[in-house]
Amino acid sequence: MSKLQSAPTLNDVARKAGVSTATVSRCLNAPDRVVEETxxxxxxxVDTLGYTPNFAARVMAAKRTFTIGAIIPxxxxxxxxxxxxxxxxxxxxxxxxxLVSSSAYRPEVEEEQIRTxxxxxxxxxLLIGHDRDPKIYDYLDRQKVPALVAWxxxxxxxxPSIGFDNRQAMQTLADRVIGLxxxxxxxxSGISQGNDRARLxxxxxxxxxxxxxxxxxxxxxxxxxxEIENGAEAFARLISQDPRPTAxxxxxxxxxxxxxxxxxxxxxxxxxxxxxxxxxxxxxARIVSPALTTVHVPHREMGGxxxxxxxxxxxxxxxxxxxRLQTEIVExxxxxxxxxx
Amino acid sequence: MSKLQSAPTLNDVARKAGVSTATVSRCLNAPDRVVEETxxxxxxxVDTLGYTPNFAARVMAAKRTFTIGAIIPxxxxxxxxxxxxxxxxxxxxxxxxxLVSSSAYRPEVEEEQIRTxxxxxxxxxLLIGHDRDPKIYDYLDRQKVPALVAWxxxxxxxxPSIGFDNRQAMQTLADRVIGLxxxxxxxxSGISQGNDRARLxxxxxxxxxxxxxxxxxxxxxxxxxxEIENGAEAFARLISQDPRPTAxxxxxxxxxxxxxxxxxxxxxxxxxxxxxxxxxxxxxARIVSPALTTVHVPHREMGGxxxxxxxxxxxxxxxxxxxRLQTEIVExxxxxxxxxx
DNA sequence: TTTCCCTTTGTAAGCGCTTACATGGATAAT
DNA sequence: ATTATCCATGTAAGCGCTTACAAAGGGAAA
Numbered sequence: 069m070s071k072l073q074s075a076p077t078l079n080d081v082a083r084k085a086g087v088s089t090a091t092v093s094r095c096l097n098a099p100d101r102v103v104e105e106t107x108x109x110x111x112x113x114v115d116t117l118g119y120t121p122n123f124a125a126r127v128m129a130a131k132r133t134f135t136i137g138a139i140i141p142x143x144x145x146x147x148x149x150x151x152x153x154x155x156x157x158x159x160x161x162x163x164x165x166x167l168v169s170s171s172a173y174r175p176e177v178e179e180e181q182i183r184t185x186x187x188x189x190x191x192x193x194l195l196i197g198h199d200r201d202p203k204i205y206d207y208l209d210r211q212k213v214p215a216l217v218a219w220x221x222x223x224x225x226x227x228p229s230i231g232f233d234n235r236q237a238m239q240t241l242a243d244r245v246i247g248l249x250x251x252x253x254x255x256x257s258g259i260s261q262g263n264d265r266a267r268l269x270x271x272x273x274x275x276x277x278x279x280x281x282x283x284x285x286x287x288x289x290x291x292x293x294x295e296i297e298n299g300a301e302a303f304a305r306l307i308s309q310d311p312r313p314t315a316x317x318x319x320x321x322x323x324x325x326x327x328x329x330x331x332x333x334x335x336x337x338x339x340x341x342x343x344x345x346x347x348x349x350x351x352x353a354r355i356v357s358p359a360l361t362t363v364h365v366p367h368r369e370m371g372g373x374x375x376x377x378x379x380x381x382x383x384x385x386x387x388x389x390x391x392r393l394q395t396e397i398v399e400x401x402x403x404x405x406x407x408x409x
Numbered sequence: 410m411s412k413l414q415s416a417p418t419l420n421d422v423a424r425k426a427g428v429s430t431a432t433v434s435r436c437l438n439a440p441d442r443v444v445e446e447t448x449x450x451x452x453x454x455v456d457t458l459g460y461t462p463n464f465a466a467r468v469m470a471a472k473r474t475f476t477i478g479a480i481i482p483x484x485x486x487x488x489x490x491x492x493x494x495x496x497x498x499x500x501x502x503x504x505x506x507x508l509v510s511s512s513a514y515r516p517e518v519e520e521e522q523i524r525t526x527x528x529x530x531x532x533x534x535l536l537i538g539h540d541r542d543p544k545i546y547d548y549l550d551r552q553k554v555p556a557l558v559a560w561x562x563x564x565x566x567x568x569p570s571i572g573f574d575n576r577q578a579m580q581t582l583a584d585r586v587i588g589l590x591x592x593x594x595x596x597x598s599g600i601s602q603g604n605d606r607a608r609l610x611x612x613x614x615x616x617x618x619x620x621x622x623x624x625x626x627x628x629x630x631x632x633x634x635x636e637i638e639n640g641a642e643a644f645a646r647l648i649s650q651d652p653r654p655t656a657x658x659x660x661x662x663x664x665x666x667x668x669x670x671x672x673x674x675x676x677x678x679x680x681x682x683x684x685x686x687x688x689x690x691x692x693x694a695r696i697v698s699p700a701l702t703t704v705h706v707p708h709r710e711m712g713g714x715x716x717x718x719x720x721x722x723x724x725x726x727x728x729x730x731x732x733r734l735q736t737e738i739v740e741x742x743x744x745x746x747x748x749x750x
Numbered sequence: 751t752t753t754c755c756c757t758t759t760g761t762a763a764g765c766g767c768t769t770a771c772a773t774g775g776a777t778a779a780t
Numbered sequence: 781a782t783t784a785t786c787c788a789t790g791t792a793a794g795c796g797c798t799t800a801c802a803a804a805g806g807g808a809a810a
Contacts, residue, residue: 074553075551075552075553077795077796077797078796078797078798079796079797087759088759088760089760089761089796089798090759090760090761090762090798090799091758091759093797093799094759097798101757101758102758102759103757103758103759106759118551120524120527120528121528121796121797122469122528122530122795122796122797123465123528123530124465124468124469124474124529124530124795124796124797125465125765125795125796125797125798126796126797126798127765127797128463128465128764128765128766128795128797128798129764129765129797129798129799130797130798130799131765133465143484143493143494144487144490144491145487145490145692146485146486146487149485149486150485152484153484153511156510156511165510165525166510167509168508168509168510169497169506169507169509170494183461186461187462187463187464188464188465189463189464206459207459210416210459211416211461212415212416296692296695296696325696329695329696332698351637352696355637355666355670355693355696355697356697356698357670357698418765418767419766419767419768420766428789428790429789429790430767430768430790430791431768431769431789431790431791432788432789432790434767434769435768435788435789438768442787442789443788443789444787444788444789447788462766462767463765463766463767465765465767466765466768467766467768468767468795469765469766469767469768469794469796469797470766470767470794471767471768471769471795472768472795
């Protein structure tokens with residue numbers, strides 16, 4: 069009972085097994101470069117000592133961490149949860165570890181976290197959306213850390229991306245809304261500043277208006293952060309406008325759920341009195357009643373493919389492909405024909 | 410334009426600023442130990458070079474990472490999101506970084522992740538619930554990495570914990586249900602194997618039955634993993650039993666939301682035909698209609714205090730205090746009096 | 751038998767940082 | 781003026797690992 073000091077090191081194992089540190093290292097990292105008998109002896113010492121290699125030391129020596137970092141805007145709601153889960157599963161299968169942090173939609177926080185992750189040796193980074201200070205991309209280039217953008221598809225940008233066309237998706241949905249006879253349409257959007265998804269969804273809605281000869285400025289929009297309460301509040305303000313909107317497009321399902329609740333609190337029938345649409349198709353969309361008509365996003369596919377693509381970028385030092393995924397409208401019960409009263 | 414090679418090191422900065430590496434290191438870590446003028450010169454070199462200290466090297470030399478690891482069972486639903494967010498905010502304020510991973514409720518995965526986090530030099534660990542192989546606690550002791558358990562309050566265990574009394578909370582809720590005249594009660598629980606929260610909630614429900622002279626074995630229970638669909642399915646099975654339950658206690662809000670949806674799909678009125686209760690009081694509980702009567706858990710308080718406690722354990726090498734938080738029943742609309750038909 | 755090659759293992763040089771200790775100059779105390 | 785102090789900075793020893801290279805031994809080929 070000596071050695072209470074601290075965790076055993078490679079050296080301790082080597083000495084106790086009567087071999088050199090190099091051999092122990094090989095047993096762990098390239099077992100076939102060591103003869104069976106030696107390996108067994110070493111491994112049993114590893115076990116009895118409860119040895120775990122020191123990660124920092126390994127990283128320093130080997131210059132690889134097998135770690136991928138991801139920074140998502142929020143963990144408070146489920147928007148990124150499913151995709152991230154798939155991302156992590158795929159990474160794990162390929163021997164990588166995922167480090168996640170959330171930036172609370174704050175650019176400074178995101179930047180700090182990017183630096184933290186890079187300093188920690190992340191081999192690659194997953195970022196959400198394209199909008200950020202170009203200096204960050206410079207920094208990433210300089211540090212030679214590949215980054216892949218997800219949840220957004222915009223070709224020919226600084227970083228490769230995997231995602232869907234937010235603009236087009238919202239345009240299709242709005243087109244459908246208009247097709248149902250709605251002319252008084254309002255929108256509850258996330259904060260578009262620094263958020264290309266939010267910005268493009270707004271643009272998409274405007275595109276649809278234009279396509280139908282309506283003036284895009286007619287679309288009254290409230291921007292607010294993605295929280296149920298905010299959706300509710302925005303709904304209350306929008307619905308009291310004159311002329312009163314008959315359809316409200318929401319920037320995501322969370323906002324839509326809030327709007328829906330507020331509508332119900334105000335005694336309004338959805339979609340009888342007012343239609344509400346969501347975006348993302350998270351679980352929430354199916355739970356509320358009426359269930360939300362929304363844009364389905366292939367979360368798991370996106371997460372899984374992002375992992376593969378990023379690993380490719382890391383291992384082959386390629387610049388990465390930009391991949392477009394398809395979305396589709398799922399019609400449930402929160403959208404109905406316009407009810408001209 | 411030379412030095413395309415790789416990221417600049419401390420050495421590069423030192424040379425370019427005409428000082429020793431020690432001085433540069435001091436500028437970064439103990440600015441007041443260096444004279445103003447020198448510091449400015451060094452810092453400007455740091456900026457122009459875009460130098461970021463190499464984390465692994467720093468860790469190796471300093472033996473501290475200012476990193477805390479947390480392993481949660483799932484990120485797919487919001488159960489842990491709010492608490493974790495508070496945890497992370499508090500840590501961040503204290504200069505620590507949080508590394509999160511999710512184990513998907515799989516003990517082997519959790520164990521692997523604990524080892525990964527420790528190897529990565531986590532200064533401390535946040536774990537959810539007490540149930541795990543005692544060997545893991547041995548390992549943690551040996552590695553001298555303090556661990557704090559959250560979401561559960563059980564004194565005199567291997568690890569200190571911060572949380573609430575799951576058993577007592579469910580007992581109180583069940584007591585209320587029985588007080589409303591329900592005698593045919595069923596329960597949809599999470600998988601209790603390896604999950605003390607689930608196990609204790611079941612026990613709590615049984616306690617309540619006992620208190621009212623009912624036989625605890627009468628409580629029919631379906632255990633299933635925490636997903637909406639599973640809640641729905643379990644509800645369908647339970648409701649077709651004879652005698653038909655008039656109240657269904659759910660292990661958490663997710664399960665309850667599923668049960669509720671299924672009830673509605675089956676044309677049952679809640680709480681007229683059947684009452685449903687949740688647990689955790691996540692956002693979901695307020696969104697569904699009728700809103701869930703559930704057990705409110707002080708998520709943010711738990712997360713914040715966990716951070717403080719864990720930092721204390723790390724910095725002062727103390728064993729940590731076990732802290733009990735209060736829960737309370739929030740009465741909304743999914744629980745009503747028994748309707749004897 | 752001799753030569754060559756291949757396999758297994760050891761030796762030791764870093765990886766980029768922090769920090770105990772050493773140094774030297776300036777200031778304060780005597 | 782001399783000595784003691786203190787402050788700013790430099791020197792250099794690790795931290796625990798990986799890996800290029802060297803060494804040694806055992807066949808296979810000639």
